[in-house]
Amino acid sequence: MKTLELRNLKKTYFDPYAGSHVTAVHDVSLEVQQGDFVSVVGPSGCGKTTILNMVAGFIPHSGGEILLNGKAINGPGPERGVVFQSFALFPWKTVLDNVGFGPKMRGVPKAERDRIAHEYLALAGLSHAASRYPNELSGGMQQRVGVVRALANHPEVLLMDEPFASVDAQTRMTLQEELTRIWQERRPTVIFITHDVAEAVFLANRVVVLSKGRVLDQIEVALPRPRVWDDLIEDETFKRLSAQVLHMVRSA
Amino acid sequence: MNILLRSWSAYTRATARWPGLAALVPFIPVIALWVAVTESGMFPRAFLPGPVEVVKAFFSLTYRGILPDYLQDSLVRLFTGAALGMAIGIPLGILIGTSKWAHRVSWPILLFFQAIGDIAWLPILLIWFGFGLTTMTFVIVYTVLFPVVLNTVLGVESVPRDLARAARSLGASPARVLWEVTLPGALPNIITGLRNGLGYGWRALIAVEMIVGTSGIGFMMFDARRSGSVVEILLGMIILGLLWYIVDAWILAPIERATGQRWGLVTS
Numbered sequence: 101m102k103t104l105e106l107r108n109l110k111k112t113y114f115d116p117y118a119g120s121h122v123t124a125v126h127d128v129s130l131e132v133q134q135g136d137f138v139s140v141v142g143p144s145g146c147g148k149t150t151i152l153n154m155v156a157g158f159i160p161h162s163g164g165e166i167l168l169n170g171k172a173i174n175g176p177g178p179e180r181g182v183v184f185q186s187f188a189l190f191p192w193k194t195v196l197d198n199v200g201f202g203p204k205m206r207g208v209p210k211a212e213r214d215r216i217a218h219e220y221l222a223l224a225g226l227s228h229a230a231s232r233y234p235n236e237l238s239g240g241m242q243q244r245v246g247v248v249r250a251l252a253n254h255p256e257v258l259l260m261d262e263p264f265a266s267v268d269a270q271t272r273m274t275l276q277e278e279l280t281r282i283w284q285e286r287r288p289t290v291i292f293i294t295h296d297v298a299e300a301v302f303l304a305n306r307v308v309v310l311s312k313g314r315v316l317d318q319i320e321v322a323l324p325r326p327r328v329w330d331d332l333i334e335d336e337t338f339k340r341l342s343a344q345v346l347h348m349v350r351s352a
Numbered sequence: 353m354n355i356l357l358r359s360w361s362a363y364t365r366a367t368a369r370w371p372g373l374a375a376l377v378p379f380i381p382v383i384a385l386w387v388a389v390t391e392s393g394m395f396p397r398a399f400l401p402g403p404v405e406v407v408k409a410f411f412s413l414t415y416r417g418i419l420p421d422y423l424q425d426s427l428v429r430l431f432t433g434a435a436l437g438m439a440i441g442i443p444l445g446i447l448i449g450t451s452k453w454a455h456r457v458s459w460p461i462l463l464f465f466q467a468i469g470d471i472a473w474l475p476i477l478l479i480w481f482g483f484g485l486t487t488m489t490f491v492i493v494y495t496v497l498f499p500v501v502l503n504t505v506l507g508v509e510s511v512p513r514d515l516a517r518a519a520r521s522l523g524a525s526p527a528r529v530l531w532e533v534t535l536p537g538a539l540p541n542i543i544t545g546l547r548n549g550l551g552y553g554w555r556a557l558i559a560v561e562m563i564v565g566t567s568g569i570g571f572m573m574f575d576a577r578r579s580g581s582v583v584e585i586l587l588g589m590i591i592l593g594l595l596w597y598i599v600d601a602w603i604l605a606p607i608e609r610a611t612g613q614r615w616g617l618v619t620s
Contacts, residue, residue: 156521158517158520175520176521177520177521178521178522181521182517184514184517188512188514188515188517190515190519190532190533190536191537191615192536192537192539192611201532202522205519205522205524249522250521250522259521
């Protein structure tokens, strides 16, 4: 079942200094099935974050359609959860209240949303940090909160914008493994934006390669799950797929 | 050397236990200098009285009920003005901070009127409202307003865009974003604005009381000049300093610690 569909999506900006229009996304069509995990990879300036911002409803699109369960989207909404590269946790709220924010906006009573938040914090191994403030946590822990905050709101689709780009390399690998584990347990529909080819292949069922505002190719990743770096780093299929995507991204 | 180090360490430990001590100790040399100058007989006593005379004047004026009354008048004026200034300034700052259009239209006007500082309004206010409470309140509100507005705008604009986006995609309406994200995000700056506003307002109030007042600390000091009572002038000056220290250390600083510093928005 199709959850999300992009049809001939286009984005042009007006540059007031140059006095002309700039096209960031030319013509992108994409389908994402319910429960699928799709990575979008491409060099910087290929329009991948612009696409995510349009799907999230943060910026309007200039042409084409964005359909969620067959209906056109209109502005940001809770059915499209977002995980940010900057984490975007509310500094004045405890970890528990950050995770309970989505349920709070839905009008869920305090006791019930605390129960939900505790459940999701446990999923990310963060139960001990519930009463702490975001600035008291490491970057890796902050982004775990960012991920479960989005998940606790039961979005139809989870949009992740280079979420692990600002944590250190070791933590990033742990977070990637945890994300695949959580995805297997909960089966959210995920669109994962990244410029890291290995990350894109490691996480996804399908990798969409983007170049200059167009879809260059889509590659199925038929690697078995659960995926663990210690196994995949030596895996021939993983190496071959990564190399294939890397060549495409570099020649793009 | 050893004794110096040891007494320094004792002082550090003592001030950690009684933080009030750290505020008092630096005044010991100041007061000592004051005593030394008055005792040396360089100036006539009526020209520069010593601390003892000032303390005596404090008790005498307090006993006669003059000082408590004047102090109350000044503080009520300040806090009324500050409350009004905030009630206008914070919503105005949020409007200007969130709307690009409002920002463009109002910013030059704000800067223009900011330059016409408090006292510069007095001549025209005296013609319009005469020597009274309206004139005084106008000046205080005016003085408090600008730092509150400008800092609120700064605070609103400093809230990262991703926070509002995160709230929206978690289901918050624009109104809830204002309440849940914009206001708390701008709060540390709003408090800074309030602190500056109160500081400027306090100074403006004293100046205005000197010119239009019939009561208040500023009036007391200016009235004392007429009767040549330097003791009362000095007492007024000391009260100004002490009161500000109390407001800052007991009210404003704790609020700052409880908000911005706790959240990591402000580094202590």
